[in-house]
Amino acid sequence: MNEIGSYEQWNEIIEKEPQLLLFVKTDHCSVCEGLYPQVKALDDQFPFPFYQVNAARVPEIAGQLSLFTAPVVLLYHYGKEMARFARFVQMDQLTRRMQELVERGKEDA
Template sequence: MQVIKSFEEWLETIENQRKLLLFVKTDHCSVCDGLLPKVVALEEEYPIPFYKVNVAEVPEIAGQLSLFTAPVVLLFHEGKEYARFARFIQMQELKRRLGEIR
């Protein structure tokens, strides 16, 4: 899973990737820390680039993507948001949506 370290890097990534998963976390978030390994494990099953960003380090991304909680998993397809999962994420639903854009 690659790390997004700036808003400019995010803009470049979304412009260059046809599809991707973005895992959004923040500091001191036990739900984020518990969910991250589960999402990382999906990376082997799906041929989609996986990225993560810490909104405490890149706060602009939270405003631009209208993120009000963490964790959030966003799927993008053709440069547009395809699916959004927030806070308590059901892995089966995430897998289903990943399969749709595979």
């Protein structure tokens, strides 16, 4: 998973990537630490890039994306948020939405 270090870097990524997953965590978050390996394990199964950001280190991203808790998993399709999962993420629901994103990408091709 690629780490985002600034809000400017995020803006560049969201403009160039047709599809992506963003994992948002924060410091001292046990739920974040537990969920991260589960989400990271899906990276090999999907054709779009996975990114992570620590909202405590890049607070602008939390404000700009209206994030009020952590962890948050966001799925994007051509710069538009397609799905948001917050706090306690059901992995089967996340996987299903990721597969929908793959199918949507095939339709666009």
